[in-house]
Amino acid sequence: xxxxxxxxxxxxxxxFHSQQLTLQDLETAHPARxxxxxxxxxxxxxxxxxxxxxxxxxxxxxxxxxxxxGDWVLIENDAPRVQRxxxxxxxxxxxxxxxxxxxxxxxxxxDTLFVVTSCNDDFNPSRLERYLAVxxxxxxxxxxxxxxxDLCDSPEPYIEQxxxxxxxxxxxxxNAIEESTAEKLSQWLQPGQTVAFVGSxxxxxxxxxxxxIGKSAQDTxxxxxxxxxxxxxxxxxxxxxxxxGTWVIxxxxxxxxxxxAVDAGLRTVFDNIEALAAxxxxxxxxxxxxxxxAVIAAIEAGELDSRRLASYQKLQREAALAGxxxxxxxxxxxxxxxxxxxAMRIKEKYKR
Numbered sequence: 635x636x637x638x639x640x641x642x643x644x645x646x647x648x649x650f651h652s653q654q655l656t657l658q659d660l661e662t663a664h665p666a667r668x669x670x671x672x673x674x675x676x677x678x679x680x681x682x683x684x685x686x687x688x689x690x691x692x693x694x695x696x697x698x699x700x701x702x703x704g705d706w707v708l709i710e711n712d713a714p715r716v717q718r719x720x721x722x723x724x725x726x727x728x729x730x731x732x733x734x735x736x737x738x739x740x741x742x743x744x745d746t747l748f749v750v751t752s753c754n755d756d757f758n759p760s761r762l763e764r765y766l767a768v769x770x771x772x773x774x775x776x777x778x779x780x781x782x783x784d785l786c787d788s789p790e791p792y793i794e795q796x797x798x799x800x801x802x803x804x805x806x807x808x809n810a811i812e813e814s815t816a817e818k819l820s821q822w823l824q825p826g827q828t829v830a831f832v833g834s835x836x837x838x839x840x841x842x843x844x845x846x847i848g849k850s851a852q853d854t855x856x857x858x859x860x861x862x863x864x865x866x867x868x869x870x871x872x873x874x875x876x877x878x879g880t881w882v883i884x885x886x887x888x889x890x891x892x893x894x895a896v897d898a899g900l901r902t903v904f905d906n907i908e909a910l911a912a913x914x915x916x917x918x919x920x921x922x923x924x925x926x927x928a929v930i931a932a933i934e935a936g937e938l939d940s941r942r943l944a945s946y947q948k949l950q951r952e953a954a955l956a957g958x959x960x961x962x963x964x965x966x967x968x969x970x971x972x973x974x975x976x977a978m979r980i981k982e983k984y985k986r
Contacts (some may be wrong), residue, residue: 669873701795702739729892739872741830753786762943771899781838784809810838825879895957
């Protein structure tokens with residue numbers, strides 16, 4: 635066990651966590667925060683220092699969500715072993731890519747989520763809306779950070795597009811390698827607070843982390859000039875301590891952020907569409923071609939961007955699918971299969 639110990643308050647411990655402990659817990663174990671998740675165990679830090687601990691298979695079976703970086707766990711006093719997990723006050727998560735319906739946890743016990751994009755072809759309002767919905771669903775404050783401001787004529791058009799999303803998220807444009815970046819983000823970097831950086835590969839997340847830490851904690855690489863796509867640098871989630879007492883979680887670049895059941899988050903991100911929908915003539919209006927649709931009327935009047943509606947409807951479909959139970963999902967798949975088979979039989983019949 636290393637000597638790099640911190641007080642619980644410095645590690646981000648809150649009364650919320652204390653309320654989950656019993657007298658027996660305090661007698662047999664001590665709290666520790668997860669700074670890394672690896673195949674051979676968890677790297678944790680506590681008032682006793684930093685160490686690697688194991689996680690029993692029986693405990694894994696009882697967890698509602700997989701343990702991730704930023705989580706708090708109780709470590710047995712007599713062995714480097716997790717006794718139980720402590721529920722987080724916030725957790726950023728997503729659905730696994732492809733047909734896998736598992737939930738993947740990204741970071742836990744977050745206060746601020748820095749959604750990083752850049753002043754090039756990576757900037758995508760619809761992708762930003764995905765990240766914002768996930769953050770608001772988790773009740774984590776999102777901040778849009780626009781990097782590579784020094785590599786474009788002016789970052790103002792990107793700032794205007796980000797502000798046009800109409801959410802409460804602050805928007806900050808930075809040159810990630812300048813020391814002034816820390817000052818621009820300082821209001822969210824406070825002792826005991828935890829922040830995370832998310833975004834596509836190559837947008838400058840690891841460079842931002844390195845600048846804040848003041849050393850090359852994470853390897854970095856540039857972007858491909860032909861398509862502005864980034865090369866992967868960070869390959870695993872790790873938590874770092876800043877000198878000012880803030881904890882920073884860097885994450886690998888995400889080619890896809892598949893949202894889960896984020897109904898509350900969507901209502902927050904698209905509150906203007908929600909308000910318009912309440913004025914539609916039909917309560918079950920799909921905002922396509924219905925008579926008296928206030929949403930379509932706003933688009934035709936130039937008061938609402940049609941891209942926003944398309945993004946909203948797409949995310950709604952994803953959220954609805956993620957919210958289905960396994961039984962409902964199987965029933966839907968069977969129904970779709972029957973429809974496909976019926977269509978194929980009709981097609982074969984007319985061929986004859």
